[in-house]
Amino acid sequence: MKIPSDAARAQVKFDAVIVGAGSAGAAAAIALARAGWSVALVEQQRFPRTRVCGECLVAGCQPLLAALGVAAELDGRAGPALRRLTLHCGEQELSTELAAAPGDGWPWGRAPGPGTLDDLLLERARAVGAQVLQPWALRTLQGGAGAWFCELRAVESPALLRLRASVLIDATGAREGLPGRPEPRPPSPDAADLFAFRGSFTGTALAEGVFATLALDGGYGSMVVGAGGITALSCCIRRDRLSGLRCAAPGLRTGDAVQAWLQRECGGVRRALAGATLQGPWLASGPLVPGARLRADDEVFRIGNAAGAAHPILAEGSRHALQSAALLCARLLKDRPGSPVPDGLRQPALQRAYAADWQRVLAPRLRLAALLAHAAMRPRSAALLMSVARVWPGLLVSGARWGRGRAAPGPALPVQQPQSS
Ligand SMILES: Cc1cc2nc3c(=O)[nH]c(=O)nc-3n(C[C@H](O)[C@H](O)[C@H](O)COP(=O)(O)OP(=O)(O)OC[C@H]3O[C@@H](n4cnc5c(N)ncnc54)[C@H](O)[C@@H]3O)c2cc1C
Known part of the structure; x- marks a missing residue:
């Protein structure tokens, strides 16, 4: 569907509006657009976007990406296979080979580097007919299941756009929820809140194909060499520990203080970064609020981190995002493409069924990661x-198997074969 030039005054009608074009939102847009739905995918950031992520894809992502029609193209750009797992705690280090996952997919997880998956999924969503609105932000939301009214604002101009939709999907990755939707008050700041950091380095001593997990006093993290030889060092650190670092080194930028802490605390990081060069500034986000946010009585469908965020220790976030989109779309399409778009009366039952699927398939992994x-x-x-x-x-291997295993059972993504666009 093309948006007419006088759309600011008119209301353009879509079957579904999806807010957020991360892995979850883009995956849902592909599945629904391929089933014949008219879909608007709204993203407020230009890509490559700024986000704190370790950029690993566990092997269990592969079947989900294959169902979306992007696995073959990603394969050539997915970076090294992660065949070895190391665990670092203080000066100690343990290392083990990871067994290959069974089946025809990726035998091991991969490290594609920043932006690769985002670009591929967004390209695919466009190619199968989703209307991508980027950079546009959802500003206000009114109505309810079956009849949503969304007002969007262009991020780089004062332009406004009004959309109507039967189905609204929150893929914003955010705990705040969508504008105008009452959310439980976020908990007040706590010493145990986690803040996330990510630095990119060249010239590290870390070997390709290793996923290094860091156990830190007051945090945890990971290191991996991705496509192009860039090492991603990401970590989560408690609020009280971070405040201590900032007080101890007031002249230092926060990211640099975190890097100094990582090198002081962990022999593995110190050895990996000896002679390495930081590329660009450290990125930071937080506080993270891991846990489920999905509600069976909600009128908005939530996927990805908006439905529930896992502690990123197993590098499972993208798989969660893709799998929650697959679970929701299977329900919305009733396991077959070409199903009619559910009206407001039908949506509550679909929401309950999706929430039950999510609890069964994804909630246990959130608990394990915690x-x-x-x-x-x-x-x-x-x-x-x-x-x-x-x-x-x-x-170690058993813990990692959760991360790199096949997609857990649940309704399959309705469109299994890649189609030409
Ligand atoms: C330290 C750390 C390391 C991690 N490492 C890994 C890893 O190695 N592997 C892995 O798989 N996962 C990892 N993750 C987790 C992973 O990044 C997330 O789980 C995943 O990105 C969630 O995807 P999503 O699509 O739900 O949300 P996001 O990727 O956050 O996408 C949400 C999008 O919505 C957009 N948006 C928000 N509000 C609006 C609005 N009002 N209007 C329009 N657009 C909006 C945002 O701009 C954003 O682009 C890590 C996380 C952290 C914190």
């Missing part, structure tokens, strides 16, 4: 983890 994250952040439990893993290295 368990591992809390173990990694506490010196005693991290030391215990190291001791057990030293005696039983299979523990």
Whole structure:
């Protein structure tokens, strides 16, 4: 559907408006547009966007990406296969080979580097007919299931656009929710809140194909060499620990203080960064609020982090995002393309069914990630983890298997074969 030039005054009608074109939003746009729905995909940032992410894709992403028709193209740009897992705690290091995942997909996770997946998914959404509005932001939202009224504002001009839609999908990645939708008040600031940081380096001593997990006193993190030889170092750090770092080094920029902390705390980071060069500034975001946000009685459908965010210790965020989009679209399309767009009366039942799928498939992984994250952040439990893993290295592989395994069962993405656009 093309937006007419006088659209600011008129209301353009879509079957679905999806807010946010990260992995979740773009995946949902592809699935719905390929099933014949008219879809508007609204994204406020230009790509490549600024975001804090380790940029790894676990092997379980591959079947989901294949169903969306982007796996073959991504394959050539997905960076090194991650065949080895290392665990770093203080000066200690444990290392183990990862077994190949069974099946025809990726045997191991991959490290494509920033922006690659975003670009491919957005290109694909456009190619299958979704109307991509970028950079536009959702400004106000009125109505309800079956009849939504969205007002969008162009980010780089004063232009406004009004859209109507039967289905509204929140893929904003945000805990705040959409404008005008009442959300439970965010918890007040707490010492245990986590802030996320990411630095990109060239010339590190980290070997390609290694996914390095960092257990830190008051945080956790990861390092990986991605496509183009750029090493992504990302971490989460508690608010109280971060405040301490800033007080101790008031002249230092926060990202540099975090880097100094990582090098001081962790021998693996120190060795990897010896002789390395930071590319651009450190990126920061937070506080992160891991946990489920999906509600079975909501009128808006939420996917990706907007539905629930995992502690990023297993590098599973993209898989969660893609899989939640697949679960929702399977429900909306009733497991077959060409289904009619559900009206406002039908949507509550679909929401309940989707929420149940999400709880069954994704909630256990959020809990596992939380368990591992809390173990990694506490010196005693991290030391215990190291001791057990030293005696039983299979523990590391079992933990990683959750991250790199096949997509967990649930309704399949309705359109399985890549189609030409
Ligand atoms: C430190 C750290 C490391 C991580 N490492 C990894 C990793 O290695 N591998 C991995 O898979 N995951 C990782 N993740 C998690 C991953 O980045 C997220 O889980 C994933 O990006 C979520 O995707 P999403 O589509 O839900 O949201 P996002 O990717 O956040 O996309 C949401 C989009 O919505 C847009 N938006 C928001 N509000 C509006 C609005 N009002 N109007 C229009 N657009 C809007 C935003 O601009 C954004 O582009 C990491 C996270 C952190 C914090």
